[in-house]
Amino acid sequence: MSTQAPPGPQPVVRQLPTQEARDLLELTRDLARREIAPAAAAEEDAGRFPREIFTLIGRAGLLGLPYDEEYGGGGQPYEVYLQVLEELAAARLTVGLGVSVHTLASHALAEFGSKQQRADHLPHMLGGEQLGAYCLSEPTAGSDAAALRTRAVREDENWVLTGTKAWITHGGVADFYTVLARSGGEGPRGITAYLVPGDAPGLSAAPPERKMGLKASPTAQVHLDGVTVSDARRIGDEGQGLTIALAALDCGRMGIAACATGVAQAALDAAIAYMGERRQFHRRLSDFQGLRFMLADMATRIEAGRALYLAAARLKDTGQPYSAQAAMAKLFCTDTAMQVTTDAVQLLGGYGYTADFPVERYMREAKVLQIVEGTNQIQRMVIARHLAGPEERD
Incomplete structure (x- = not known):
């Protein structure tokens, strides 16, 4: 009979470039161990979205890691951000995936927005109080993203958005939506990106999809019924949307x-x-x-x-x-x-x-x-x- 002690999981050897990054990962592991993992199984079974966890990790600086510190981000390289994301997902995929989607939703404004747009919106988006969603797919345009049908019609200094987005993570609970809509003709050059507030009149979400897993992470269709946004919320140039996406x-x-x-x-x-x-x-x-x-x-x-x-x-x-x-x-x-x-x-x-x-x-x-x-x-x-x-x- 073997007398060796039972084996156990070994800590992952991380490749982190700075002491700041190592401290950040230790903070993430501590939050995951104390605040995320203990309730994961019960809350996933109950289908309860852990919004308070996103507020917590946002205030800890984990919702804007790869973005500019000038606008409230963490100023971390992707090499560090992704390893933090791995730790969060290991504790609970709803949280790890949620942070990834929020980062995705923030990307358009952070990388293609004007300096004024970044100053106006990014501190709120990255500071922990807001959560984002990314609206590209549609019921008839999934892998073929250039075939999307949601329309954006110019009216003076505003845009009116009409259509339905599908498979939207955080649909119905997000504070802002990065929406891709057709502002011009058919094909990839007719698409433009917009930053839409979660409480915009005319924006609503269908009941969440009933899924095999990730039951606590809401995935829903998002309906845009004449949603009006100002041209100041257009991200990038007209027709640049698919490149941004x-x-x-x-x-x-x-x-x-x-x-x-x-x-x-x-x-x-x-x-x-x-x-x-x-x-x-x-x-x-x-x-x-x-x-x-x-x-x-x-x-x-x-x-x-x-x-x-x-x-x-x-x-x-x-x-x-x-x-x-x-x-x-x-x-x-x-x-x-x-x-x-x-x-x-x-x-x-x-x-x-x-x-x-x-x-x-x-x-x-x-x-x-x-x-x-x-x-x-x-x-x-x-x-x-x-x-x-x-x-x-x-």
């Missing part, structure tokens, strides 16, 4: 990759802990070679995914092209999360299939990560275009 999605895909890595790491940690305690045939499960090899494969995939998203982040941080690498990271990390969470359920056997252990929730949550921010089939198209050029059409 795709730039945000490159960043968002890295965020999803980091979230997927967090979920996979949480599943691996749960499997290691269980296998160190569970005994069959007078041995720990972790003493069976076949099962040990599964753990080794899971850990290797997670580490490879982490390296991939960090490599993409470093390209962005140094001003180099990173679109293909962001797509690769999103593709690999989310496929890894699906595989690792499935393996974790298998390793726990019957217990893994029950809600008494978190791995069944991780498995349900991992699935959506292969779909959001562009399905993994779309990621393969993006990567292939960078390798072989655009597809020829008859």
Whole structure:
């Protein structure tokens, strides 16, 4: 009989460039351990959106990490922001994904807004009191974003928005919406971006979708019924909207990759802990070679995914092209999360299939990560275009 102490999850070795970044990650881990993880299972089961958690982490400076300190951001490189995001997602995906979506919703104004627009809006968006949503997809325009139908009609110094957006994370609870709407003709050059207040007259949300996982994170259609916004809330130039949207999605895909890595790491940690305690045939499960090899494969995939998203982040941080690498990271990390969470359920056997252990929730949550921010089939198209050029059409 083995006399070794049961194995346990090992802390992830982080690559952080400064002491400030290391302190930031320690703060994140402390908040995750004390405030986020303990209630995660019960609140996800109840479908309760943890708005107070977003206020808490916002006041701790975690809602605007990659943005300029001049406007209330954290001034951190993506290399640091994504590792913070991974820790949040490992504690609870609703929170990690929510921070990623908020960052995505803030991106258009932060990167393409005028200096006056940034000064007027970003401090509120990044300070912790507001939460954002990103409105690109529609009931008939998902992967084909350039086919969106929501209209924006100019009336003097205002724009009137009419249409329906679909699959909107934070739909109905957001304080602001970054909305892409058709202000011109058909095709990608007719789209413009707008910053719409959450309480704008004519804006409403349908009941949240009933989902396989992430039950506490509201996903809903958002209806715009003659919503009027001033031209001062138009982001960028008329017709620049799709360029703005795709730039945000490159960043968002890295965020999803980091979230997927967090979920996979949480599943691996749960499997290691269980296998160190569970005994069959007078041995720990972790003493069976076949099962040990599964753990080794899971850990290797997670580490490879982490390296991939960090490599993409470093390209962005140094001003180099990173679109293909962001797509690769999103593709690999989310496929890894699906595989690792499935393996974790298998390793726990019957217990893994029950809600008494978190791995069944991780498995349900991992699935959506292969779909959001562009399905993994779309990621393969993006990567292939960078390798072989655009597809020829008859």
